[in-house]
Amino acid sequence: MKNLSNKQRLFSSLMVLVLLTLGQNAQASSSFDSQATISFDVSGIGNGVTATSAYAPADASYSYIFTAPESVGAILPAAANAVALPSLGFGVAHTFAVNGYASAGSFTSQHVGWYQLDFLNESAQDQQITLTVNYTLQAFTQGDANTDVILDFWDTFSPQLGNAFFNNGMLNVTSYDPALAIAGDKRFVTYSFNLAQGASRSFFTDVTINGNLQPAAVPLPAAVWSFLAGLMGILGAKKRKKIPVKFA
């Protein structure tokens, strides 16, 4: 095999550099940071009525992180949300949060947290109870990212009482039950119900956070292209000058 001249070696090295650069386009970064902060209030609790609130991470089958091959980044549910809290207390805020970042590839995630309220009427009479779910939904994204924060409010009698769906700055709140009142600022809902003597009733608030990260490949800046083109042009011009000599 013929030895390469120094100039040829320089040219080859530059070509390898160019090809490597072309093969690994720069990546933009994408990220999201989402959370729902929930607290419950009740009124109308008389003597003999017990009310408890609890949080638990959803069954494993409800949550997932899908990572495309050769992705760079991570999706991170808040560590605290992995811990079940058998008694949240009323008026106490609890935050369910997920964030993620990526610089290459594609990530999709879904994380679900379950809140439960249990009422038991052991008093001697029916009780009219008003339940309030306070919630604040936040979602921030950067780059090619999208996230939903979703809150489903339901109970064993009504599989759908209310739904709050927050995406890209848009909050869509739906009430499926006339007893469910949505507050004007759409930041909390109230639900009034009658709990008969001796009866129990449970309410559920499911919080889902979806994440999507797919940072776009960013083409090389024009300046890099013109530098490389110019460099190769100079090398090419020098090489062409030698040709007549070679064949002279």
Place this chain on the structure above:
Amino acid sequence: MRVTNKLGWTTAGWLFWLPIAFAHGPQPMPLQNVPIPKVLGTLGELPVNFLPTDGRDPIVVDKQKAIALGKALFWDVNVGSDGMACGSCHFHAGADNRVKNQMNPGLKGTTATAETFERLPSSIDSGGPNYTLKTTDFPTFRFNDPLNKASGVSFATDDVVSSSGTFSGNFTGVSKFTGEQDQCARSADPIFHVDGTGTRRVEPRNAPTVVNAIFNHRNFWDGRANNTYNGVSPWGDRDPDAGVWVKTGARSAAKQKLRLENASLASLAMGPALSDVEMSCVARKWPNIGRKLLLRQPLQGQKVHHQDSVLGALSLSTPGSLKPGLNTTYKNMIMGAFNPKFWSFSSTGPFGAPAGQEPYNQMEANFSMFFGIALQLYQGTLVSDQAPIDLTPRDPITHLPTWEGMGKTQAEIDSLNNGLATFTNNHCNLCHSGPALTTAAITLNSTLVDGTLNAFYGSDLSIPYGPDGLGPDAGAYAAGISPHVSVVTRNTTVGGIKLMDLGFANTGVADPAADPGLGALDDFGNPLSYSDQYVQYLLGNYSNVKDKVVKSVRSCDFLVEIAKNVTTTNLVTFTIPNGIQADGAREGVLKNQDCINDFALKGNIPTIAAANASLTSAPLKLGVAKKATFKIPGLRNIELTGPYMHNGSMSTLEQVLEFYSRKGNNDNPDRHTLVSNIALANAPEQRADLLALLKSFTDERVRYEKAPFDHPEIKVPNGHTGDHISVTAGNPLSAELATEEFLVIPPVGANGSHAPLLPFESYLQAP
């Protein structure tokens, strides 16, 4: 006793005189203040409301937002796999005026040349992929004397002038945020290529205008866009697996059957976006399109005019600075427009998953339904009701146009009046009927002749609904239009009296072997034709009746009866000796109200036994005209929507009138006999006046793209670098594909464009 029908003709007289003496019938009426056919339906077998005005818990919670979504989707080139939007073939008065790379070899046909490009009339070296059409290429089916069929065919081809679409390829994936192109394995097409370098494929049928298509009972040239929309495919009730996903609880969702009637444009929308000729790579599914689009800005790379009549408020543009995209995402638009039960299920799970990717969510799974309904609602706004035919004052009694006070000279008024008389005398009006100028507008036409509604239409709401609602002397009846939606009629063809689908006709445009039209089968092997299904109904094979509307067909509205309450016998009509029964007796609900014909005499059908016996003894009685039968197009804006006919074989209206003057190109058994009675060959003045009338159907808002016909910017593939002899390989999509040329249609706001749209002929290359 001589029995007469509502038209005042004896039965014998009806048949004999129909072609010659009926110089009346439905008239070109105004489209102003007519009702858009109301969408009705069921979800999971229970009645469902469509719009908020229909009642509680509707499918669409905000109609205006759904229209905005529909307009964005219609024009967004990201919907296609390689840059094709719906609007890419419907950007010029709702149709397509491109002239380069618009040839299909006739792939709908069974002819020997169905997959082979042939030359065109202009020269030996013409036609094929990437060819630029010339004025001298039209018509593509021609006679030595264009006014005389007996003069002999001088040129014929089964090649079709249509619209170029996608390169296609095998679909592998999409990006959720950026990039116009899907990931597909692409290579040169064996048919659409120039010297081995792939070109974009071209549709097998001419792209018809979408303007006023909302009134068609079924859409596509062959009617395969079912009147009933099932949420996922064009096939309505024919698709046994169709269904949409409904959230039934916080942790549950179920697939439910959707049936929306009068939603043919939603059915239509299910087709092109997955077609590997029109917009899509092979094996792409609706949830894939949802995954590609939902998180994106609508019209991501297309400028939107700040004065866009629908999208202006969402645009990022300001006066003097037009910007691409809308200030929202498709997901947010769907959240605003549709009932949350179709998208708010927070989990994945039951909706399936593409191989190697994350599972679909509910919004992706139902994306087809959002797309279909939004497209129908947007196209429902594309009603052109300000043409001269709409704006003319009308006679207070006959409601015929007077053309007065419109700045027209007496000579122009005389010409228009003569044109209208010519239109009627030559029975153009018996197919091009009613305000939409087509009998395919079945629901609209039936509504306007229903006097029980006590309603009025027209610019000043002066035209009452009722028997005279489409023209004096119960003119509607002459076209088979009755107050009841009856989708089959019976009329005469070259091959005898046959059942035919109302709103469809074979006029002999081409060799029937070149395209079966309505004579084809659907994806499940069922006939597209309503008439075929009606025969199955008559035979008692009820399970073969796939479209429920066929069970409502009323024999007393047929133009020529199928059964008659007399004791004589003949070869084409069932009579008492054969065995007949009153129509509706099978269901126990007589179909004997408001009949076009006398119910006692003609409101009959054969018994099941008689119908089955006739299959061998008198097969003509159940004859069906369906082959090479196509949807009758409306005539509005026809000046701007060339090329004409399902195969794009004519470039000018003069050529169309010559075609009718010579009574069609091809005499075949299913050709309608009305064409045989056109007497225009020796009447150049009448042809000129008819042309003037046709031009009175053009709405200036369409011509100048004013609201609602304004639109975002769109970059339309317009052939390839080079010509039909040589192209340049090296398309960024694949080295095997040709590099492209584009037509950039600038964004237009509500006030329209200064430059008018021109007839198709103007864009053709001079010889």
